[in-house]
Amino acid sequence: MDRKKRILEILKEKNEVTAKELANLFKVSEMTIYRDIKQLEKTGEIIRKHGSILLNTKENKDSKTVDTCPICEKAITRAHPYKIVIEGKKTLEACCEHCGFLLHQKYEDKEVSAITYDFITENPITAFNAYFVVGSDAQPCCSPSVIPFSSKEMAEKFAKGFGGKVLNFIDAYNEIVNSMNLNLKSCCSNNVQSIKLSDIKK
Ligand SMILES: [Zn+2]
Ligand SMILES: [Zn+2]
Incomplete structure (x- = not known):
């Protein structure tokens, strides 16, 4: 059986694989x-998502757990x-630092580590040690x-x-969290948040 057919067979069993796994399995390069x-993508048999390969089924297409921002739902x-790791286990990614901070807010009482990337060099940095230009x-x-x-x-x-202002992590975080709490409209143009009027009156 040729490799492409076997890849499809594997996907039917596992639903999701990475190129690296397949390379190891077939003992070929990535x-x-x-x-x-x-080629399989061209013929519409598979799709790729956040580094994984999946069969092109409606379910796989609709699932958008990882590759959309959990805050604004942008791809x-x-x-x-921006990456945050909650208690060393769960990794979440946000579209940018702005949403990354809002994501932090949801886990304020949990132990979280965060990785961001220098805007110029693209080197990874611990977000807590980074400097941020806000606004x-x-x-x-x-x-x-x-x-x-x-x-x-x-x-x-x-x-x-x-x-913009140069701020350390905690000041930048507070700046974003406070400004978003004041602004009831969503930050992101393609996502208009709906709100309960009763909540504003409180
Ligand atoms: Zn976002
Ligand atoms: Zn964003």
């Missing part, structure tokens, strides 16, 4: 697997989304935008050009 996958398109004119995703840097100098340089 590049070779990607070539197979590309996560960034190569390095600049650069709006790569949700507004007010939050742009991470590993050094304060870089952040200040950026803010000079694009405006």
Whole structure:
């Protein structure tokens, strides 16, 4: 049986595999697997989602647990989304730092680690040690935008050009959480939040 057929057989059993797993299984390079996958994708037999390969079924298509932002439901398109790990177990990804902070808010009483990526170098940084430019004119995703840097100098340089405030994690976090609590409208253009009027009157 050729490899592509076998990949489909495997998917029928497992529902979800990664290219790496397939490469190990067939003892070929991941590049070779990607070539197979590309063809299977073209013929509409499989789909790819957040690094996994799935059969192209309605169910798999509709499931959008991981690759949309849990806060604003935008598709996560960034190569390095903001990542939070809750109690060392559950990993969640947000479309950007802005939504990442709002995600933190949901787990305020839990032990959480967070990884972000320097805006210029794209190196990973612990979010708690990063400097953030909040509310600049650069709006790569949700507004007010939050742009991470590993050094304060870089952040200040950026803010000079694009405006915004340079803040450490906790100040940036508070800034976003407070501004979003005041703004009842959602930050994200493609998602209009509905609210209960009774909640506003409280
Ligand atoms: Zn979002
Ligand atoms: Zn966003």
